[in-house]
Amino acid sequence: QKEVEQNSGPLSVPEGAIASLNCTYSDRGSQSFFWYRQYSGKSPELIMSIYSNGDKEDGRFTAQLNKASQYVSLLIRDSQPSDSATYLCAATSGTYKYIFGTGTRLKVLA
Amino acid sequence: NAGVTQTPKFQVLKTGQSMTLQCAQDMNHNSMYWYRQDPGMGLRLIYYSASEGTTDKGEVPNGYNVSRLNKREFSLRLESAAPSQTSVYFCASSERPGQETQYFGPGTRLLVL
Numbered sequence: 001q002k003e004v005e006q007n008s009g010p011l012s013v014p015e016g017a018i019a020s021l022n023c024t025y026s027d028r029g030s031q032s033f034f035w036y037r038q039y040s041g042k043s044p045e046l047i048m049s050i051y052s053n054g055d056k057e058d059g060r061f062t063a064q065l066n067k068a069s070q071y072v073s074l075l076i077r078d079s080q081p082s083d084s085a086t087y088l089c090a091a092t093s094g095t096y097k098y099i100f101g102t103g104t105r106l107k108v109l110a
Numbered sequence: 111n112a113g114v115t116q117t118p119k120f121q122v123l124k125t126g127q128s129m130t131l132q133c134a135q136d137m138n139h140n141s142m143y144w145y146r147q148d149p150g151m152g153l154r155l156i157y158y159s160a161s162e163g164t165t166d167k168g169e170v171p172n173g174y175n176v177s178r179l180n181k182r183e184f185s186l187r188l189e190s191a192a193p194s195q196t197s198v199y200f201c202a203s204s205e206r207p208g209q210e211t212q213y214f215g216p217g218t219r220l221l222v223l
Contacts, residue, residue: 008150032209043200043214044153088153096141096160096207097168102152 002027002093006101014109019076021104023089026070030091030099033065035074038086038103047087048074079108112136114215116201122221123191131186131218133201141207142184143168144176146197147217153200159184160207191222 003026013019021035032051036044048063050056050072056063062075072091076083086103093099114135123129135142144156155168157176165176173195175187184203188195198219202212 034211043217045214046211049211090153090212092208094208096158096166097155098143098208098212100145100153102150 002030002099004089004091004099004101006087006089006104008102009105010107011104012107012109013079015079015081017079019079019083019106019108021074021076021087021089021106023072023074023101024070025072025089025091025099027091027093027099028067028070030070030093032092033063033072034090034098035061035063035072036088036090037083038088040085044088076106079106081108081110084108114201114203114213116199116215116218118218119216120219122223123188124223125192127191128187128189129191129220130188131199131201131220132183133185133215134183135201135203135213135215136182137203137205137213138181139203139205139213140181141204142178143202143204143212144174144184144186145200145202146170146195147200148197156186156199158207191220193222196220196222 035047038044050063064073089101143158145153159178201215204210
């Protein structure tokens with residue numbers, strides 16, 4: 001059974017701090033990785049995608065991928081109360097499928 | 111450009127009743143997916159359609175059937191609803207299967223009594 005694992009949290013950070021969210025995956029064949037943000041009662045929305053080892057930055061968000069360690073992370077700089085949500089990590093598995101983690105709940109304290 | 115739409119938004123069923131959840135996308139995507147989301151379980155794939163005319167089982171297909179009606183529409187049918195099917199159901203689409211970003215619909219909240 002292919003898996004994506006995340007700490008469920010909650011991860012609490014003060015406003016303006018860096019939030020660090022982590023994810024590990026079991027399928028060494030996974031090629032594409034995604035971070036989604038999900039507000040309570042809403043659908044997941046894409047934050048970042050990453051396909052190759054290293055860092056990828058987009059505004060306040062940086063995704064990091066280490067395929068050798070099977071590890072993906074998301075850094076949120078200058079965290080805002082509006083960043084409070086559940087963050088889902090996903091990895092592709094096989095030709096057609098995506099495997100999702102259970103999500104990390106982030107709370108940014110004003 | 112509405113993206114991915116789902117109907118209905120909410121539904122209450124009695125055990126044994128049937129219903130169909132509808133999903134449509136206007137992004138000309140080839141692949142479509144049905145997930146269920148339960149507390150502590152994350153998103154679990156029920157069925158997917160890699161391209162028009164094909165459907166395949168995901169992780170939790172029992173009790174469900176699907177139809178890829180055309181490139182835009184992908185429906186999920188519960189033939190005889192059970193309380194274990196109480197969940198939030200999300201439809202998603204992507205341009206190509208298994209590689210590209212998935213875009214999600216707003217979800218259907220289903221309660222089976």
